[in-house]
Amino acid sequence: EIQLQESGPGLVKPSQSLSLTCSVTGYTITSGSDWSWIRKFPGNKMEWMGYISNSGDTDYNPSLEIRISITRDTSKNQFFLQLNSVTAEDTATYYCARNYFDYWGQGVMVTVSS
């Protein structure tokens, strides 16, 4: 069974970078699916942030394009989110998911606060 698990710090200071890891088991991330990051804000709005394809190409939400980077380590079957220059408005629960949106991680809550 495919499983995804996010990990990373739950507290980030304003202006710093948010870095999260998504570890995938049960499926090789280079096999044929693409992999997304999605976040859910307090108040329940959900936002697709971007994805990395099975071949390593990326596409980002234009609203985040200047601050976001998604990369991967195929040897560890992991992909990563980096979001730069965070503010309190980036406080959210962050999820990784397969691009068919059929498999999701359990989510990690990240608070941006000094």
Next chain:
Amino acid sequence: DIQMTQSPSSMSVSLGDTVTIICRASQDVGLYVNWFQQKPGKSPRRMIYHTTNLADGVPSRFSGSRSGSDYSLTISSLESEDVADYYCLQYDEYPPTFGSGTKLEIK
């Protein structure tokens, strides 16, 4: 970006009710709409994909349909385990965009 206008934002329902949630797309998204269920502290669960297809393990009381730019999720004979938040998602055009969510509560 394509807007998915979801209604209602909340519903007070009784067990056994038939419930319909609607998302209206701001432009044509074809059949590229999913529906998700989310319970507190859990990740979203895909219930319906490609507008009408039931995801694996989802009870047959759930169904999806389309009428023009309106996409519907219907739950027949609501059970207690169905009390949750529901979201639509369009993935026809990037960026994929979500509806604002519908919270089901028991009367």
